[in-house]
Amino acid sequence: MRRTDPSPSRTDALAPDDLFAGQAGAGCSFAQELPPSFYTRVAPRHLREPRLLHVNPAVAALLGLDAAALDAPAFLALCAGSGRLPGVEPVATVYSGHQFGVWAGQLGDGRAHLLGDVAGPQGRWEIQLKGSGRTPYSRMGDGWAVLRSSVREYLASQAMDGLGIPTTQALALVASRDPVIRETPETAAVVTRIAPSFVRFGHFEHWAHSAIEQAALLDYVVAHWFPDCRVGPSADADRPATACRLLAEVTRRTARLMAQWQLVGFCHGVMNTDNMSMLGLTLDYGPYGFMDAFQANHVCNHSDTLGRYAWNAQPAVAQWNLTRLAESLQVLGCLAPDLEAALAPFESVFLQAYYAGMAQKFGLSDWRPEDADLGNAWWKLLHEQRADFTLAFRRLADTDGDARSWLDLFADPQSARQWLDRYQARLAQDPRPQPDRKAAMDRVNPLYVLRNHLAQQAIQAAQQGDASEIDRLMERLQDPYAQRPGDERYAQPPTADTPPVAVSCSS
Template sequence: MSIDSIQDLEVVNSFAQLPPAFYTRLATTPLRRPRLLHANASVAGLLGLSPRALAGQDFLDVCAGSVPLRGGQTLSAVYSGHQFGVWAGQLGDGRAHLLGEVITPQGPMEIQLKGSGRTPYSRMGDGRAVVRSSVREYLASEAMAGLGIPTTRALAIVVGDDPVYRETEERAAVVARVSPSFIRFGSFEHWGGSPQNLRILLDYVIDRFYPECRVQDNPGESALRFLRQVVARSARLVADWQTVGFCHGVMNTDNMSILGLTMDYGPYGFMDGFQINHVCNHTDAQGRYAWNAQPSVVNWNLYRLASCLTVLDIEADALRAELQHYEDDFLAAYRGNLVRKFGWLQWREGDDMLVDDWWRLLHNQQADFTLGFRRLAQALSDPEPWLDLFSDRAAAQAWLAAYAQRLTLENRPDAERIAAMQSANPLYVLRNHLAEQAIQAAHREDSGEIETLLKLLRDPYVEQPGYEDYAQPAPEWACRLEVSCSS
């Protein structure tokens, strides 16, 4: 049965039951004259909220941080982490507040506000988010969900009149985020020198999210099984990122979900023209988080996570043995994704060479990542739309001939293959210029572009008549867009 008020949700506070060292309980800092820019009916439905609930004053009050969630215990969590490969020490929810945990048919879901004011972990920050970054996160999390990639979700975005100073003066906004948990690798790193608290956190995470890993009377084996599952989930996640052309932009250990979710959207980007070493974050001058580096960065982050567990008297060799599964896990997920995207039935010997040639073709000609895959489905019968993506058509035709030869190894009807490829290769992704158009409209408090993009991104594999402009290569002006850690 749908609930007509956010204040009538069944709320628990399991994270708040951890010792006080894990968080600080504090109130949010309300926005000045808050207005609801957009509410996500899809995510609201996951929580059991009716459409009527989204129009209520209490929904705005909670999502703006003006009043607490009834039954919740508002808090901000502490964690640490490595940022750009360097130990940064204590970090934490510098601008986020966990309101509580909602009981749903899919399991408990936490509601967290981002941009809701200063906390003890803000360091030199103001505790705020701006309209620009909030719209980007709101759209990106829903885009990833539409692609079937594990992610946190977005419930609502609220704007206010408070000025916020980044590169220029901007206006404050708050995003209400939803996830089973916001615990991250950095949460474990924070307790790397405290075996007692690390054990408390590990037991909490295993009991709530990895119960199959629990081995009675053998905590060391439980920890190893837990690590094995985190390795597998993280490998699958980054394989998904690679095969949709997604760059996270700031893969610090404090931005890595312990549940294998995409989280903390900032200077991310879906590639337009493909570059194997594409860097979407203007702040990342060294290219640490380039597209082709993402799999190795995840592996590096997993080693940082595993190193914390040595304080629990777990042998380093046993931890390394679990980490060694990463490459196989990644390759299995990566190749599985590519099998579907190329319309094959299975991975065969020699496919690595054809795939390498594919990336080289896209890179050398800066061809559009998304449309390169999407139009390939029909390129054998109608090659012109696909060939139009390449400046060197002869090179593209040569690769297409090799691809056609590869297809002859499998007795698959063309119609079946085309349908399968179209269900694996999105037509719509959240390109930077589309997000920018939604941001500009949001500055006018017009949520029309947000609504349009959500409509397309929730089902990105199905062509929607009348929205052809959203399925085109990026315009020239999009090349001048830059996103950074302040995004």
């Protein structure tokens, strides 16, 4: 990780250096290949006296940027909103969606600007600024993001990537002194994030009643990211079959993503259809959270008063969202039975990924049908005793010898001991040697996750211009499985006297 000098820098007199010289060149396929009705060309409102608080060299490498490029004034200008990709005008895209189960109508990039896309060593990446000012889709918002929420998104994308969970990735975090009013006065910041595409379910929902635009969007998405979904040589005649095949693939990707979220105790917080990625990526980190004390019905978003997006509801919500996506494809001539068939694999794919993950986390060579009872008893035990999600899994690998550190996680060790006896009886049927099992379990059960209180400590330091805690967290989140001597505090849940961190849609 690279921590930058937090001192302010000016960008108003910068030369338009081409950061991507020698590569395949910058462009914006979204604006070049889709009609103007899909977007608005709009410039970001660049930050005054921006400072590059942190940059992720691993993400920069995906774009082909080396250390010298990250030190160039043009890089700061690009990430602060005053620079441009060569020959590309930034755009904000329009989409619609269901928010908290209710049709919200037209939405769109209300505080994000797509700068374009560039070719990296391993493929092409879209570059987007988040928190970069108002667009025609801002509705009543100011288009800014505050440093608090920007730090949370920057860290979250690294946390998910380190866990091997598909996600958008954060390239850079730029801070400023620009005032922003939320519940209290704060300062503005911008996250530069990248993904192969930021196309959402909501982009398709927006054109649910317009066959021409929906067909253009389908053709664009399939051509770039799902070429295997194309059916037949005739785009017009075969488009319904292509759309159904695309829906089936998005269903499978989303189902696997939900299993991954559940297995690490991750709660998204705002699983609206406009926050669902067509590529199966974790998209838009607002009021997210990794659970400390496990509660099956845990709600991380204080704005979610009805608990729609609780941890145990996430797979069902994803399935509901996919159904809304399917409905939007009917305008292409897709028949209801074909769409239902495309949606049908969700449950089986989710359960396959979930059970395979549970087998790995329990250190089992395979998952047997009767193991479902053991898994259900596990969640019941953690829920009733509010045991720490991450440490309960991590310390399970050490219970073959001295189980005291694991039992210490439970208010009633006797109940935990009863479950452990069942678990160890199951392990006796598994031929793997204990040292091999422990090593395998430690490779899938993280020690370090982005707990809310750790993110809050990094935020408070960043608000004083100090990026050192961001730097330390990024290093640990990059490899959350390897134990680091002296890093015990990063693995511990918050103490009883730690002030609770409340996150909401304003986060």
